[in-house]
Amino acid sequence: MKKASRIALPILLVVLSAWSGAGMAGRGTSGGIRAPAPIVLSTSVDHQKNVMTIVGTNFGNEAPSVKLGGKNLEVVRHSATEIVVNIPPITQTSTFLLTVTNSGINQTPSADFNAVIFATAD
Known part of the structure; x- marks a missing residue:
């Protein structure tokens, strides 16, 4: 019976270590929970104001x-x-790589999006 208890303890420690480590996957290096990565769904340009939404x-x-x-x-x-x-001002219709990266200590991966911007119509 003593042999069984000696084997069970190391196995229990390994299982607990694996279980607690799995919960760390979404955490940053400082131990804080990392926010979800940004997702870009669409873009639009107002050429008169020179802004992109x-x-x-x-x-x-x-x-x-x-x-x-x-x-x-x-x-x-x-x-x-x-x-x-x-x-x-955009003078030639082009596809640009748009990258959004959240601020903060636990920065999340950035979101990349190919934005087609049409040239300013004069």
């Missing part, structure tokens, strides 16, 4: 970082589901 989810409470074609854009306003950024 980005619609999606999980944009967070703090102003996110937004890049268009690798260039940082100024965030005008934001919410958890919408971001408005200033954009430079």
Whole structure:
């Protein structure tokens, strides 16, 4: 009977270690829970105001970082589901890589989105 109890204890510790480690998958390095990654659903451009509206989810409470074609854009306003950024005048219709990264200590992976922006009509 003593042999069984000596074997059961290490197995129980391994099972508990595996179970508690599985719960850490969504945690950042500081131990805080990492927010879900942002998701970009659509974009629209107002050429008269030179702004882009980005619609999606999980944009967070703090102003996110937004890049268009690798260039940082100024965030005008934001919410958890919408971001408005200033954009430079677009002179040629192109597809740009749009990247949204949430701010904060436990940064989440960024969301990449191919945004087709039509040239400004004169």
